[in-house]
Amino acid sequence: MKLKVLPKSQRKHNHYLVLDVKSETEIAKNDFTSIVWDACVRFQGENNTSNFNLWTIELIESENDSLFNEYKAILRCQRDFEDEVRSSLALVHNSDRKRISITCIGISGTIKGCSKYI
Template sequence: MKLKVLPPTLRKNNRYLTVDVKVTCQITKDDLVAIVWDACIRFQGELNTANFNLWVMKFFEIEKRDDYYRYRSIIRCQRDYVDEVRSSFALTNRYGNNMISITTIGLSGTIKSSGKYI
């Protein structure tokens, strides 16, 4: 039996956050996934974070300086929880023993339009 595709009216509405990440050590996409989930779980709790529908879509290294590394990423979340996700990112300042800063620089409804912020 073939599965039916959900019509657009029944699908979850997503938003795409473009974030700027500055950290004092090198990180990978998997590290960013752990950082994002940890930040949301610490601030919002497991019950709310389960509703966020978080996913790291793209991850780019922008530049390397003497004192920090800079990355940009596109993160998907559910439309109703954008403010909660942004506030969780703003409160994150440590990754292990390293300093980290996550700043939201763009918000859009599609991945293509969020790419203009990168």
């Protein structure tokens, strides 16, 4: 029996957060995903974080001459939970005893719409 695809009206609606990340050490995409999940679980709890539908779409390294490594990230989350995710990420200040700063610079309904922030 062939599975049916859900109609678009019944699917979960996603929004995409564009993040500015500054860190003392280099970060891989998997490390960044674990930092985001850890921050959300610590601040919102496991039950609420399970509703966020978080996923790191892209992590782009920016060129810089400072002491910090700078990145731009696109993070997918479920619609109506953007504020909870943003507040959780604002509380992150270190990872593995190295300083890190995550700031949300834009929200978009599509990945293509994120390009104006990057």
